[in-house]
Amino acid sequence: GAGVSQSPRYKVAKRGQDVALRCDPISGHVSLFWYQQALGQGPEFLTYFQNEAQLDKSGLPSDRFFAERPEGSVSTLKIQRTQQEDSAVYLCASSLHRAGDSYNEQFFGPGTRLTVL
Amino acid sequence: GNSVTQMEGPVTLSEEAFLTINCTYTATGYPSLFWYVQYPGEGLQLLLKATKADDKGSNKGFEATYRKETTSFHLEKGSVQVSDSAVYFCALSPTYNTNAGKSTFGDGTTLTVKP
Numbered sequence: 001g002a003g004v005s006q007s008p009r010y011k012v013a014k015r016g017q018d019v020a021l022r023c024d025p026i027s028g029h030v031s032l033f034w035y036q037q038a039l040g041q042g043p044e045f046l047t048y049f050q051n052e053a054q055l056d057k058s059g060l061p062s063d064r065f066f067a068e069r070p071e072g073s074v075s076t077l078k079i080q081r082t083q084q085e086d087s088a089v090y091l092c093a094s095s096l097h098r099a100g101d102s103y104n105e106q107f108f109g110p111g112t113r114l115t116v117l
Numbered sequence: 118g119n120s121v122t123q124m125e126g127p128v129t130l131s132e133e134a135f136l137t138i139n140c141t142y143t144a145t146g147y148p149s150l151f152w153y154v155q156y157p158g159e160g161l162q163l164l165l166k167a168t169k170a171d172d173k174g175s176n177k178g179f180e181a182t183y184r185k186e187t188t189s190f191h192l193e194k195g196s197v198q199v200s201d202s203a204v205y206f207c208a209l210s211p212t213y214n215t216n217a218g219k220s221t222f223g224d225g226t227t228l229t230v231k232p
Contacts, residue, residue: 004160033218041224042121042206043161048218056218091161099218104149104210106220108161 002026004109006092012115013082021077021112025094032075033099033106034067035091043091049075050098082116089113119144123207123223130197130230138192138226140181140207148209150174150183150190155204155225164192164205168212197230204228 005024013019025032031050035043036059045059051072060067064082069075079086093106124139142150152164152174165174167183167190174181179194190207207223 031218033220035222042208042222043220045219045221050218058219093161099210105151105163105166107163108153110160 004092004094004107006090006109006112008112009110010113010115012117014117015082015084017082017116018078018080019082019114021079021090021114023075023077023092023094023109025073025075025092026096026107027073029094029096029107031095031097031099031104031106032069033093033095034075034077035093036061037089037091037111039088046077046090048099055099079114082114084116087114087116119148119209119211119219119221121207121209121221121223123205124226126225127227127229130228132199132230132232133196134230136192136194136197136201136228138205138207138228140190140192140223142188142190142207142209142221144188144209144211144221146211147185148211150181151208151210152179152181152190152192153206153208153222155206157203161206197228199230199232202228202230 034046037043047057049069064080089111092109151166153161154164165176167174170185204225210220
């Protein structure tokens with residue numbers, strides 16, 4: 001497939017469980033972004049990778065959130081000890097160039113809808 | 118920090134009506150500006166973009182002009198169609214600074230076009 005894919009598409013977790021959300025970016029894309037989107041709101045930045053380097057993680061809401069991109073392609077967002085307020089859609093996006101390039105366009109995946117009971 | 122404020126919805130129009138969705142921003146430096154669209158059941162996709170002041174982005178009949186003096190990037194279309202029904206997000210991305218990866222999105226405006 002040519003687009004960004006995410007799995008699972010839907011995840012239901014009990015409060016306190018750990019979850020792992022996967023993102024497969026477009027092949028060759030340098031930059032990868034994670035966003036959290038609450039119902040009725042726009043995406044909120046979580047973290048940004050340039051290749052395998054996590055250059056900005058200032059949007060991660062707590063130390064329960066952790067992201068990695070060890071080989072500069074697939075990325076995983078992990079949430080430990082999930083809480084009800086973590087319920088949201090988690091979006092992944094990738095772009096061909098480094099962030100900050102004025103021609104940079106982000107391509108979004110379909111998202112993972114996380115529901116914490 | 119940076120912020121994006123866009124017109125609250127929902128917006129309901131009849132087919133062939135004129136559309137304006139307002140978007141204003143606050144940011145340091147010279148960000149790039151974007152409109153993304155999310156059709157029902159689909160992911161966000163780029164609609165148009167502008168990278169510097171006075172640039173006009175356009176696509177599928179939609180236009181938006183980067184106005185630095187008013188810090189605005191309003192989305193317009195002269196004649197909407199039922200197929201334009203979607204949620205529209207205004208966004209900015211910093212350029213060439215330490216926060217370059219940190220895009221900021223508005224809360225989205227839901228547009229419904231009735232035949």
